[in-house]
Amino acid sequence: MKRTIIRGGLVIAAPPAAPNSGATDILIEGSRIIALGENLAAHDAEEIDAVGRIIIPGLVNAHMHTWQSGLRGVSADWNLLEYLVWIHGAAAPLYTEADLHVGTLAGALNQIACGTTTLGDWCHNAATPGHADAAVEALTDAGIRAVFFHGVPRGGGPHDAGPHPATEVDRLLAKPAFADDGLLTLGLAAPGPLYSPFDVAQADLSLARDRGLVISMHHSGGPPCPPEVWTRLFDQGLLGPHANFVHANQIDADLLKRLIDVGVSFTITPEVELNDGHGFPITGKLRALGAAPSLGIDIETGISGELLIAARVALAHVRGQDYEAFRAAPDDPPPARLTAGDALAWATIEGARALGLQDRIGSLEPGKQADLVMIDARALNLWPNNDPTAMALQASLANIEAVMIGGVWRKQAGRLLYGALDSLRVELEASGARIAAAANLPIRRLQA
Template sequence: MKTIIVNGTVVDTEPRPQVVPDAAVVVEDGVIVSVGPQPDDLAKGTEIIDARGGIVLPGFVDTHRHVWQSVLRGIAADATLSAYLDLVLGALTPAFRAEDVYAANLWGAIEALDAGVTTVYDWSHIQLTPGHTDAAVAALRESGVRAVFGYAHRGTGDADRAEDEVRRVRSALLPSDDGLVTPALAAWGPVYGSVEAARADWALARDLGLRISLHATGAGPVERLHDAGLLGPDVLFVHCNGIPDESLKLVAGSGGTASVAPAVESQMGHGHPETGRLRSSGIATGLGVDTVTDVPGDMFSVMRAAFAAGRAGQAAPELTASDVLGMATIEGAAAIGMDHRIGSLRPGKQADIVILDAGAPGLAPVHDPVAAVVTAAGTATVDTVLVGGRIVKRGGRLVSVDVDRARDLAVRAARHVTTQARTTSAR
């Protein structure tokens, strides 16, 4: 099957975001074949997508999101980090049934696709039972999103480790690294657990060929991993607020990467988002929504939060709109180890593509397409989305899933979880 996107303003992101003049994007069997002049000979059965008046660019890459929290939207808008942990992980998490996780992951993945996020790293710490895990993976698959399923043990204590479950996920649920949903280990690391548990998790992940992601802020986590010989190019550090300069040098020297969630970090009080310090240290840095319990679930909001924070004050190196769009695409793909497959429109990569309506109110007129995407576009301007060449959104409407059914499931799950949590707390 061949698809050709014509007449749009094409923005590629590799090596840096730039407009490709007079370009058509040719896709065959889910892979980008060429970005350049429109072919004269159109094979029979070729689908033409007319992107006239649109901006064509790679799909956004969300490097850190707790997708299962989609049914808790806005529930912790005023919360600090500690209050969020008490409410969401302490009170609400135990109320989730497997069917609630299915509904939440399906709805969260649909939200991502609707906003042009074609790849999401799902840092999933809702593994209360194997059934919860199966439900989370099934929903991601059903949605059609490209996802990294980061399995996190059911709790932060050493006794909560479930090595057999990680092996089951790898062998039975997600044995391939070539599918739309691929596995990783979301580790509590030496932040919440012991160094000994971290050693065991790192050994397990590396034995199974899984990349590792962990939350890390301030002094301590990087140093402990370094002392234990666990740093490496397969480790993704999330947040990184307040990490000392010497620690950043250790991460950079190991080839490690980072994910910043600027909206959540600013709102919950983690500290100033560290995009500038990370990138100036030579660390590939992606952007993440993190949690919709207190911020929007689209990459446009995240890009604007990163852009504003990166240019605030004299201490932070200045970011450009081009830098920010890169972090939301190709650099984010590099941060999660997938830049060989996604993140740009380079031929040979998966056809994860977004078309924005550049004539929409609030976006037109467009003088600089890169700046327009970062500073003015929004979910309402996302006209068409392809994942692996498959159209999942067309004409501003999702076409690959039953949105009404998914919404109904999400509403019912939210009602059950919040009611059950209130009932439990009243006892």
């Protein structure tokens, strides 16, 4: 079994905790971390020099519609309603299996380039089994760890198309790609109680619970659910650690507390939520109840794919809210200050918890998967490295020197280790151009 030792890095093993003191070695055997420490002996291991680098757990992007990558930038100036009308109403029905494959592959590879080692791929355009298979194949080809949240398209219409297809879930579970020792895990992308009748939400939550899957549900906008809907779901034990809500911007404090108390997780996509009109991210509300968010990019049609940007936006937003509250009531005790380490935790271990993978990823410790990111802290924008945690949070795509997933290097020396990027670019551009033209998307184009 291959052994690798990464020597001399500044290791932030478990955000928000402080970095390990001094230069640290990481010994990896196969897909797992074996040891962390100083001057580890490993005579038979490949040695990687990490002096001057910051090493963090692989980032976990807990929510992204990766299939849309061929339409990057088209919704940068749209609001949420415009996005729903044009992307879901007009563009989504035009996707072929090949479109879904190339969009997912390009999006997943870019996530690796940005330091993401685990992706919550919220694929709600799996119109046929062939579309789902194409997306799964793309994730496998990219070499990323992912939870494939299988969803069916709604076509911009009412969210009452019936329960999630259990036969399709079982078909996917039988695929070798979802073996227990692989990089992919199956999950459900469902409308949830806000966007579907009670019997549909009940069936979807039951399906996820019975199959042992995480179910992720959008929860943003529209009138709130009647209280009796939540009461019935709680009474039936359908809400717990296997349930994840995305956005949840308008959820009231009492319901939020009840959901937190039973272990439900929450994923915020702060840049998109602020740009598109979802509402304010709930970071502060979660913090007040002793909980924390995970982070997602959501849509590359509108923003960059860099999760560290999302972490910085989330931190800046909640700090801004805290300062505004202090100005309004300066005699009230301020809340505990959130730190750069907290934001890194949202982007790592909290994402792992939201995806049900916290026992395997999210921190660097013996027995866990060797999913890690090397940041070149010698770069001018990060030097001098006065605070490794702050520098890691401030890093950009250009600073992500290397990415390892399950003990395998997927990016080294600043370059993706994928051999067909040129042909992928051509295919991605053709796919996006065809869909945009056929959907008559109102986008700006360069003039010839």
